[in-house]
Amino acid sequence: MKNEILILPGDGIGPEVINEAVKVIKVLQKKKLINSVIRYAKIGGYAIDTVGLPLPNDTLKAAKASRSILLGAVGGHKWDNIKDFNKRPEYGLLKLRKSLKFFANLRHTCFNPQVLSSSIKSEKLSNVNILLVRELSQGIYFGKPRGVLYNKYFLRHGYNTSKLDEKAIRRIGIIAFEIAKTRKKKICSVDKANVLEVSRLWREIISDLAKSYPEVKVSHMYVDNAAMQIILSPKIFDVIVTGNMFGDIISDEAANLTGSIGMLPSASINSIGQSLFEPCHGSAPDIENKGIANPIATILSVSMMLHFSLQKPLLSKYLNASISNVLKKGFRTADIKYTGIKIVSTKQMGDLIIEEFEKLI
Ligand code: IPM
Numbered sequence: 001m002k003n004e005i006l007i008l009p010g011d012g013i014g015p016e017v018i019n020e021a022v023k024v025i026k027v028l029q030k031k032k033l034i035n036s037v038i039r040y041a042k043i044g045g046y047a048i049d050t051v052g053l054p055l056p057n058d059t060l061k062a063a064k065a066s067r068s069i070l071l072g073a074v075g076g077h078k079w080d081n082i083k084d085f086n087k088r089p090e091y092g093l094l095k096l097r098k099s100l101k102f103f104a105n106l107r108h109t110c111f112n113p114q115v116l117s118s119s120i121k122s123e124k125l126s127n128v129n130i131l132l133v134r135e136l137s138q139g140i141y142f143g144k145p146r147g148v149l150y151n152k153y154f155l156r157h158g159y160n161t162s163k164l165d166e167k168a169i170r171r172i173g174i175i176a177f178e179i180a181k182t183r184k185k186k187i188c189s190v191d192k193a194n195v196l197e198v199s200r201l202w203r204e205i206i207s208d209l210a211k212s213y214p215e216v217k218v219s220h221m222y223v224d225n226a227a228m229q230i231i232l233s234p235k236i237f238d239v240i241v242t243g244n245m246f247g248d249i250i251s252d253e254a255a256n257l258t259g260s261i262g263m264l265p266s267a268s269i270n271s272i273g274q275s276l277f278e279p280c281h282g283s284a285p286d287i288e289n290k291g292i293a294n295p296i297a298t299i300l301s302v303s304m305m306l307h308f309s310l311q312k313p314l315l316s317k318y319l320n321a322s323i324s325n326v327l328k329k330g331f332r333t334a335d336i337k338y339t340g341i342k343i344v345s346t347k348q349m350g351d352l353i354i355e356e357f358e359k360l361i
């Protein structure tokens with residue numbers, strides 16, 4: 001495995017937010033605080049347009065050789081009508097996750113007094129700190145068969161398969177329990193066991209695993225209720241463990257607790273020490289090339305990379321502090337603005353964070 005950071009800007013606002021994150025990496029390289037080299041590769045719609053595939057072979061090869069990968073976003077209206085799943089931009093990301101066996105995705109929603117959600121009362125939010133552990137390698141995203149077919153009445157029907165084996169459930173469960181041991185020793189497992197067999201197996205395995213972690217308090221919640229509780233009483237959660245699709249949905253919901261999905265980073269890990277870091281937001285084609293996207297989620301993804309992949313927890317702390325300082329000074333991108341605050345562009349936000357960061361490192 002090379003000491004390489006593979007950068008995959010992708011589509012929409014991906015390249016814009018990645019630019020700001022790369023500036024942070026370059027500062028660290030210049031000061032010789034990290035010795036990783038940067039390499040760029042194509043993914044998503046951009047790769048479809050230029051190479052004809054959402055995950056070109058060169059990209060996959062480079063990814064397999066890298067310790068850390070930083071991704072912007074994939075997808076956009078331009079490719080919305082592609083019917084074949086294997087040719088869609090999103091397939092590029094899913095194939096990357098699958099091929100490198102990134103089985104656990106960690107999404108951390110943390111209350112930030114500087115950025116308040118406009119839709120939820122702040123007293124409900126103070127000290128909210130939720131770590132969502134999402135199973136990333138199986139479930140309805142990957143299950144076969146899938147497709148759209150005509151039935152005998154010449155009516156099309158779409159179908160997908162939700163499949164999850166007990167090894168994968170146990171594997172993600174262990175990650176969640178181990179993390180819970182280092183936090184409040186509390187896990188909420190989210191499923192839909194009242195309706196789905198796959199969820200009943202999930203609940204059985206998680207309950208069984210819980211016996212090996214007597215110090216961790218486990219609760220089970222149906223996903224519809226969890227979606228409501230995250231908004232109603234977010235403070236009841238600490239670690240949430242759930243499957244691929246439920247994790248995708250409730251992590252966007254939890255992101256809103258931090259004021260904007262533009263603030264939420266994520267890390268995906270495999271069992272041989274490689275990691276993929278990406279903001280939880282998508283390609284946001286509606287604001288593409290307007291210079292207004294929030295680069296903080298991507299810069300926080302670099303912070304996660306520093307902490308977990310490059311073993312530089314202090315630099316990660318400094319980077320988080322730099323972001324906090326910029327917010328404290330009252331600078332905001334449009335998604336986290338409120339009256340009387342200074343609105344800055346994507347690039348200005350990146351520069352302001354770097355200015356603070358350079359004072360600390
Ligand atoms: C995410 C995204 C992806 C997912 C898409 C782009 C395939 O929504 O990382 O949350 O659904 O996993």
Ligand code: MG
Nearest residue numbers: 248249252280
């Ligand atoms: Mg998502």
